[in-house]
Amino acid sequence: MNLTVTGRSGRMGQSVIAAIEAEANAELHSSHDKGEDLVAALQGSEGVIDFTLPSLTDDLLEKALAAGTPLVIGTTGHSDEQRAAIAKAAETLPIVFASNYSVGVNTLFWLTRHAARILGNETFDIEVTEMHHRHKVDAPSGTARTLLEILNEETNTSYNNDIDHGRVGETGPRPQGRIGMHTLRGGDVVGDHTVMFAADGERVELTHKASSRMTFASGAVRAALWLQGKPAGLYSMQDVLGLS
Known part of the structure; x- marks a missing residue:
């Protein structure tokens, strides 16, 4: 071809x-x-x-x-x-x-969808973190945006209305049902992405790290x-x- x-x-x-x-x-x-x-x-x-x-x-x-x-x-x-x-x-x-062409990341997408269906956002608080090299110009990353869209679909939430992009100041207790999004930049990191489901007494983390x-x-x-x-x-x- x-x-x-x-x-x-x-x-x-x-x-x-x-x-x-x-x-x-x-x-x-x-x-x-x-x-x-x-x-x-x-x-x-x-x-x-x-x-x-x-x-x-x-x-x-x-x-x-x-x-x-x-x-x-x-x-x-x-x-x-x-x-x-x-x-x-x-x-x-x-x-x-696609936001990401890695086989591993697309497996992460699949796992995130099914984890969200099982765990939901009523008992489990959902947080997403991503880190890339210092030269990346968009935030959050396209991969993180896809993860958030999957979570929105499975939890009946909205990207525009239900995502907290970082936190600062006296934010008060974490509102139920919200999804946290945190972007890190530095060094030559190719791409790290984690989706966390945290509840009282347990936490599930799905992580993919690219080195090339x-x-x-x-x-x-x-x-x-x-x-x-x-x-x-x-x-x-x-x-x-x-x-x-």
């Missing part, structure tokens, strides 16, 4: 290129960086793997739609409007859109290969792994 990588000079772009070179069923067709000709890069490409910035997503969608090129989008930090635009593009193109970007890059290449022959639609890494 001939693949295009956007964000060639970025950390993830370099990792994706290495993952393509290590995959017998994939070949690097072209790569692209901001300011270069995206139309030319897409000519003859069978798929794009995108780990860039939300500011570049609109142009990518426009050019991919014109070329009919399937997309694997790993960029995070999109606005609600951009998410809607991605969903709209998926009516024409097959798109895998290659786990995300290899997963993204796997998603691109999975897209071959798929009809238009918006897919997730859960679909790729058969966990949906």
Whole structure:
């Protein structure tokens, strides 16, 4: 499969290129960086793997739609409007859109959903923590946002109304049903995520720690290969792994 990588000079772009070179069923067709000709890069490409910035997503969608090129989008930090635009593009193109392409993290997503169904948020207090390197620009991370969305779905809560992003001052006792979100940044941490369910007398913690970007890059290449022959639609890494 001939693949295009956007964000060639970025950390993830370099990792994706290495993952393509290590995959017998994939070949690097072209790569692209901001300011270069995206139309030319897409000519003859069978798929794009995108780990860039939300500011570049609109142009990518426009050019991919014109070329009919399937997309694997790993960029995070999109606005609600951009998410809607991605969903709209998926009516024409097959798109895998995921906050994390690690097999381990997607297992964490699955476990979090089932733990939330069993434990709930009436007896158990739920807290989410994430840590990334000092260069990461969006917070909370896309992976943490996905974890919160899963928790919202399973506990009938809202991201906008029921999430406490850190705490400061005299906050008073913890309100029942709220979900805490805590973001840490520092060093060269690739990505740590923990979901905690805490009740009187017991605590359940689900944790994933990534030590290499290659786990995300290899997963993204796997998603691109999975897209071959798929009809238009918006897919997730859960679909790729058969966990949906």
